[in-house]
Amino acid sequence: MAKVASVPAEDAVAADVEQQIEASVLRTAEMFALTKRSASSAYDYAPSKKVRVRTKLNDAYLFEFPDALLEPKAAAETADLTPTPSEAAALAAPGPAPAPADVVMGGHPVPSAPGVSIEAEDSTTADKPSFVDQVAKETEEELALKKRKIAASNINGDASSAVVEYKKQTETAAQFGSSAIVRRRATQVSKPKWHAPWKLKRVIAGHLGWVRSISVDPTNDWFVTGSADRTIKVWDLASGQLKLTLTGHINAIRGLEVSPRHPYLFSAGEDKKVLCWDLEYNKVIRSYHGHLSGVFSLKVHPTLDILVSGGRDAVARVWDMRTKNQIHVLSGHQGTVWAMETQATDPQIITGSSDSTIKLWDLAAGKVMTTLTNHKKAVRAVTKSLLVSYRDGRCRV
Structure with a gap:
């Protein structure tokens, strides 16, 4: 049961x-x-x-x-x-x-x-307005506010504040529908002044091979040239007379740089060497070893005792000028580093390569900051104003 x-x-x-x-x-x-x-x-x-x-x-x-x-x-x-x-x-x-x-x-x-x-509503819920009542009240307040604005504008003689604001818009702003978007004004380029063609003033001869590098003294008193005959020649800028011949490389010289703060001359060649010359004694005082192939570009930092070199091994090496220590190896290019530039502010090192890219480097971190990729062929020269020339016959900013 x-x-x-x-x-x-x-x-x-x-x-x-x-x-x-x-x-x-x-x-x-x-x-x-x-x-x-x-x-x-x-x-x-x-x-x-x-x-x-x-x-x-x-x-x-x-x-x-x-x-x-x-x-x-x-x-x-x-x-x-x-x-x-x-x-x-x-x-x-x-x-x-x-x-x-x-x-x-x-x-x-x-x-x-x-x-x-459902229990009977208490005093708290009975006095609480519904959602529909709240929406209706807010809508009525907005309509009343708009009516007051329109009435005030009619008293002042204007038909509507919205119409007046629309009249103030320019033709360009009205076309795009917002005053924040305005058509950019065309860039005005100054027309260059014509001058007579340059005349050849002097031909300086003395090398036995292809002159591949040149650098001018900051005082404009002399300049140096490097050639495929493995020699460095120092010339007087005013007279064009040969002052000195330096030998020490065993292959073509591809880079020269005169230090603006030291009596030093730096040279780089296809023999993987980067040499520091003391111009007071006219001899090599330092040699920087580390490149795995020929060195094609060379630059001295304007404010720091730092030397930067780039070559066929697709890297730019940062050297301590005095201790000869290698500080950074800036790797990232896929081809020969043909050109470079240094400056006191970031990016402190700029390199151009045969992989048709330009890289801007952070010197403190030793890493790339930006890569410019608008060239079609190898980048052969870079200046501080970022005017870049390359082999396809064009110059880009």
């Missing part, structure tokens, strides 16, 4: 659990019904409730709400929601629309649904 009596009790518990699950599912579906039309919602709205809410909103606040806010179900499911004659007569009567028994008018957080008990 005990087993037989326990069966109805278990059925009652199972039915209660199923009812609670169904209520929870319905509540969750109706919670997302405003943002996503759920076809699985089994909650049945009362037709009279929909019609009365829509009519009240249209008559009282002149709002046209989208169907997604008032009808969570699909339009095919709500096609038969037409008011009955008795409901139409009740709606046509003057005064506020009567609230049916199944409509929850309070500010309850949970909608009415089968299996959900």
